[in-house]
Amino acid sequence: MNRSSHLLIGFSVFCALVMALMPLPLSVEPFRPDWVLLVLMYWSLAVPHRVNLGWAWCTGLIMDLAMGSTLGVNSLTYSVCIYITASNYQKIRNFSLWQQAFLIGLFLTLYHLLQFWLNHFLIDIYFNPQYLWPAGAGMVCWPWIFLLLRKYRRHFRIR
Template identity: 75%
Template sequence: MNSRYFLLIAVSIFLALIMALMPLPFSFDPFRPDWVLLVLMYWALAVPHRLNIGTAWVVGLLIDLATGSPLGINSLTYSICIFVTVSNFQKIRNFSIWQQAILVGLFLTLYHLMQFWLNHFLMDVYFNPQYLWPVVTGMLSWPWIFLLLRKYRRHFRIR
């Protein structure tokens, strides 16, 4: 039973990885939501005993390898965001979807600011307000991601 749940969760994370790596037109790319982090945060809220910081670390490492970013940046930032999500999952579950979207926006802001900070020290990158567009699009897409993954979880009875 446990391997079935793991496989079903892994499929959704794999689809999020595909969406994160799918090429977009240059003008739309700054607005791409952080699909992988949104899916990880959903599973961290829905079944926190199945998805942990180690999973976030491995998925972040896969993103680092796939995108060519410095090794460990996404791993560290995903792990921190999932730690904050899992440690407060009981409180966050009680909020409405729109209140959750605001909290997800705060977590995405934390993620992007940590990414900028690490990239600034490692590669001398300077801040551009466009870095925060995925926060807005991620916040707006949270209700649909939440409802879609909840339907997926209930259909396959992932507990």
């Protein structure tokens, strides 16, 4: 059961990676939610003993390699967000779905601000308010991601 649970969680993260890399029209691209981080946050809330900082760090490295970004930026930012999520999972689970969505939006905002800050020091970019639009899109998508992955977890009995 242990190995199959890790494979099923890995499959959902892989699907999120595919969605993150899938091309979108230029008019929609600035609003692309952070699928991988949303999926990792769900799993860190649902099964924090299985998905933790190790998953976040490795998935962040894969994202860095796939996106061609500076190596370690996604790893660090994913790890910070998953640490906060996993360390407070008992509190966050008790919130309603809309309260969770608001909190997830704050975590996604933190993720984007940390990414901007790291990239500002590494490759000298400047802040643009468009950087935070995916946080709002992720907040809107959270209830559907939560419900879909909960159904997936219950169907395959991932514990």
